[in-house]
Amino acid sequence: MPLGGFSGSLRSPKIDVLIDTGNPFLNRTVDGFLKIGAVGACKVVAEETFECLHRARGTVAGVYVGMVYGVERVRGRNDWKNAMISGALSGALISGASNNHRDRIIKDAITAGAVATAVEFINCLT
Known part of the structure; x- marks a missing residue:
């Protein structure tokens, strides 16, 4: 069973979040989902x-x-x-x-x- 982990760092103005699911393809998918979701959520919050x-x-x-x-x-x-x-x-x-x-x-x-x-x-x- 693969081990999951969470690690992050904050640098201005970029935020990096790394989620290790044990599968490189799944890692990239989750990373992309989080980044696109965060951008979309920020856009909606700002506009509304x-x-x-x-x-x-x-x-x-x-x-x-x-x-x-x-x-x-x-x-x-x-x-x-x-x-x-x-x-x-x-x-x-x-x-x-x-x-x-x-x-x-x-x-x-x-x-x-x-x-x-x-x-x-x-x-x-x-």
């Missing part, structure tokens, strides 16, 4: 992550920018309160569109308002 983030970020950013502009026009001022109000309204709107739980909508509105206000304060510091 990009698409998901791209869609979500674009929607959230668009809603927030529209809210900031509207609040600034209504208030007639450009200050940190616009970010707080716009963040809260955007968070509530996006949360309300994605789920129907009232307590979750309120939490998302408070969180988005706090994050938007913090970003506005950080922008003022730099």
Whole structure:
């Protein structure tokens, strides 16, 4: 019965993995399968992550920018309160569109308002 083993090394940017099944043909087959599978899996993960983030970020950013502009026009001022109000309204709107739980909508509105206000304060510091 052939002995199986696993050995690997990591070198930038190449990863070598050696699996010894005792049969040279089977070794090459498994090696090729692992390399092709790893490349395919990385490609799918990268593309799906990009698409998901791209869609979500674009929607959230668009809603927030529209809210900031509207609040600034209504208030007639450009200050940190616009970010707080716009963040809260955007968070509530996006949360309300994605789920129907009232307590979750309120939490998302408070969180988005706090994050938007913090970003506005950080922008003022730099």
